[in-house]
Amino acid sequence: xxxxxxxxxxxxxxxxxxxxxxxxxxxxxxxxxxxxxxxxxxxxxxxxxxxxxxxxxxxxxxxxxxxxxxxxxxxxxxxxxxxxxxxxxxxxxxxxxxxxxxxxxxxxxxxxxxxxxxxxxxxxxxxxxxxxxxxxxxxxxxxxxxxxxxxxxxxxxxxxxxxxxxxxxxxxxxxxxxxxxxxxxxxxxxxxxxxxxxxxxxxxxxxxxxxxxxxxxxxxxxxxxxxxxxxxxxxxxxxxxxxxxxxxxxxxxxxxxxxxxxxxxxxxxxxxxxxxxxxxxxxxxxxxxxxxxxxxxxxxxxxxxxxxxxxxxxxxxxxxxxxxxxxxxxxxxxxxxxxxxxxxxxxxxxxxxxxxxxxxxxxxxxxxxxxxxxxxx
Numbered sequence: 001x002x003x004x005x006x007x008x009x010x011x012x013x014x015x016x017x018x019x020x021x022x023x024x025x026x027x028x029x030x031x032x033x034x035x036x037x038x039x040x041x042x043x044x045x046x047x048x049x050x051x052x053x054x055x056x057x058x059x060x061x062x063x064x065x066x067x068x069x070x071x072x073x074x075x076x077x078x079x080x081x082x083x084x085x086x087x088x089x090x091x092x093x094x095x096x097x098x099x100x101x102x103x104x105x106x107x108x109x110x111x112x113x114x115x116x117x118x119x120x121x122x123x124x125x126x127x128x129x130x131x132x133x134x135x136x137x138x139x140x141x142x143x144x145x146x147x148x149x150x151x152x153x154x155x156x157x158x159x160x161x162x163x164x165x166x167x168x169x170x171x172x173x174x175x176x177x178x179x180x181x182x183x184x185x186x187x188x189x190x191x192x193x194x195x196x197x198x199x200x201x202x203x204x205x206x207x208x209x210x211x212x213x214x215x216x217x218x219x220x221x222x223x224x225x226x227x228x229x230x231x232x233x234x235x236x237x238x239x240x241x242x243x244x245x246x247x248x249x250x251x252x253x254x255x256x257x258x259x260x261x262x263x264x265x266x267x268x269x270x271x272x273x274x275x276x277x278x279x280x281x282x283x284x285x286x287x288x289x290x291x292x293x294x295x296x297x298x299x300x301x302x303x304x305x306x307x308x309x310x311x312x313x314x315x316x317x318x319x320x321x322x323x324x325x326x327x328x329x330x331x332x333x334x335x336x337x338x339x340x341x342x343x344x345x346x347x348x349x350x351x352x353x354x355x356x357x358x359x360x361x362x363x364x365x366x367x368x369x370x371x372x373x374x375x376x377x
């Protein structure tokens with residue numbers, strides 16, 4: 001059973017640190033060098049000083065200094081938090097997504113309580129583990145999904161999230177609002193409802209596996225928990241966008257013969273969406289020509305079809321126009337345009353104990369870093 005509980009959050013005192021808009025960021029793994037520099041310049045207290053530091057020792061020293069100076073303060077009592085994110089997706093549609101911010105017990109995947117859906121790589125986990133050892137603080141939340149058509153957590157917490165939010169910040173075109181909830185009855189209802197099923201990792205696989213590894217070596221009761229945002233898979237606003245592949249050079253391996261589509265990449269995408277989901281399919285675009293390439297294996301995922309091309313010279317974008325423009329400009333030789341995975345596909349893969357190739361899903365928006373921290377002790 002999943003263990004979900006309130007926690008004593010560590011958070012910025014804006015009277016000392018400055019506006020939250022200057023302090024928050026996107027998650028560490030989607031920040032490029034230019035973005036990192038901009039965040040660092042925004043404030044000497046921006047969270048990127050902790051999540052993407054020059055060294056783990058520097059992050060630990062900064063965190064300790066900020067706590068000593070009152071830049072960061074810890075709540076005296078535990079609470080859950082109700083999060084609402086307002087955003088416009090890559091498709092131009094405005095939406096709102098809500099979830100619970102909580103402390104969640106970490107377990108090995110073998111227990112099947114918390115399930116992955118994507119592959120991970122050793123390098124990012126090693127760097128995150130060094131950072132966690134140095135700071136003993138969960139600096140960024142992971143993104144978990146639960147399945148509850150009855151909407152129990154929402155019915156328990158949303159009525160208490162009235163009036164002005166406790167915290168509010170905007171970054172990357174997304175506004176996050178948070179309400180602190182310490183009502184004992186509401187918390188008990190949330191804990192009970194979320195204990196009944198499993199949790200699926202939507203985003204943050206490397207951080208979750210790092211938390212498990214840290215607890216195995218640390219062994220303390222505090223290290224048995226991590227910071228997470230839990231979102232209902234059947235709730236409003238949960239969106240998955242495709243992650244299109246862009247290859248600087250045509251891969252040595254071929255996708256295979258495709259069916260040419262007149263009308264260019266936009267017409268190919270429309271045709272792709274009409275194809276049944278029992279066969280993998282993607283749209284390949286190169287030299288001004290678009291074609292649909294279909295798989296032959298029943299049950300194969302779209303991302304598995306294209307994954308055999310390898311990852312040399314690859315980049316990713318959620319916007320098909322950017323992928324096409326890279327080819328048209330000569331910056332790339334091949335763009336592979338994808339369908340958005342269905343949440344049912346993601347859940348099926350996780351339930352079967354399988355994992356999807358990296359960058360198979362793009363849950364939008366990302367969770368802001370820097371709103372709440374989770375000290376381990």
